[in-house]
Amino acid sequence: MVASEPGPVLLRLFQGRDVSEISRIVAESLHEHYDPSLYFSLSQAWPDGFLIASDTMDRPVGFLLGVSQVPGEARVLMFAVDRNYRIRGVGTRLMDAFLERCRTKLLRRATLEVRVSNATAIRFYTRFAFSVTDLLRGYYSDGENGYQMAREVAERPPGSGGLGA
Numbered sequence: 001m002v003a004s005e006p007g008p009v010l011l012r013l014f015q016g017r018d019v020s021e022i023s024r025i026v027a028e029s030l031h032e033h034y035d036p037s038l039y040f041s042l043s044q045a046w047p048d049g050f051l052i053a054s055d056t057m058d059r060p061v062g063f064l065l066g067v068s069q070v071p072g073e074a075r076v077l078m079f080a081v082d083r084n085y086r087i088r089g090v091g092t093r094l095m096d097a098f099l100e101r102c103r104t105k106l107l108r109r110a111t112l113e114v115r116v117s118n119a120t121a122i123r124f125y126t127r128f129a130f131s132v133t134d135l136l137r138g139y140y141s142d143g144e145n146g147y148q149m150a151r152e153v154a155e156r157p158p159g160s161g162g163l164g165a
């Protein structure tokens with residue numbers, strides 16, 4: 001049987017009922033397990049920084065969870081798209097919308113951490129004008145090194161969008 005093509009995806013903000021699907025995506029894509037209360041507390045701290053890509057049944061198929069704990073800065077804490085929905089622009093829309101939210105909040109800089117082995121994500125972030133600012137030795141719980149990457153958020157890339165279809 002041939003799997004059906006994934007349908008259209010909409011962007012919206014996080015809601016409490018998303019937690020189980022977000023936990024599933026985090027487990028499958030990031031191999032991490034967090035207490036559900038983490039998602040609630042971070043979304044309360046900055047509701048606009050927690051963006052959900054949802055399918056036609058309003059089920060999350062990807063998300064970007066950003067925090068703003070340093071004045072003037074945003075940090076991408078978690079970012080993943082369900083395997084079946086990758087390479088069709090969902091991640092790009094999430095990142096575009098996130099950077100737009102950063103501009104609205106007058107943040108100057110966005111940072112993130114990524115495993116040195118995660119070539120797909122590093123290429124994605126490089127396309128979004130993030131560059132490596134630091135090597136984080138033994139950053140991950142399994143001992144792998146990480147890169148810190150950062151970019152200014154002021155400039156709006158050509159063809160960028162916001163929330164919506």
Ligand SMILES: CC(C)(COP(=O)(O)OP(=O)(O)OC[C@H]1O[C@@H](n2cnc3c(N)ncnc32)[C@H](O)[C@@H]1OP(=O)(O)O)[C@@H](O)C(=O)NCCC(=O)NCCS
Pocket residue numbers: 029030079080081082085086087088089090091092093113114115118120121123124125127
């Ligand atoms: C990183 C990640 C979120 C990107 O999500 P995505 O939805 O696949 O992202 P996009 O589809 O917008 O872009 C992915 C690539 O597909 C390309 N693409 C997008 N739509 C396309 C289309 N219709 N046809 C062909 N290529 C397309 C993009 O140009 C992009 O290329 P590049 O990044 O190599 O330059 C996703 O790979 C993921 O969840 N990875 C596992 C979790 C992870 O590593 N997260 C980051 C941790 S730091």
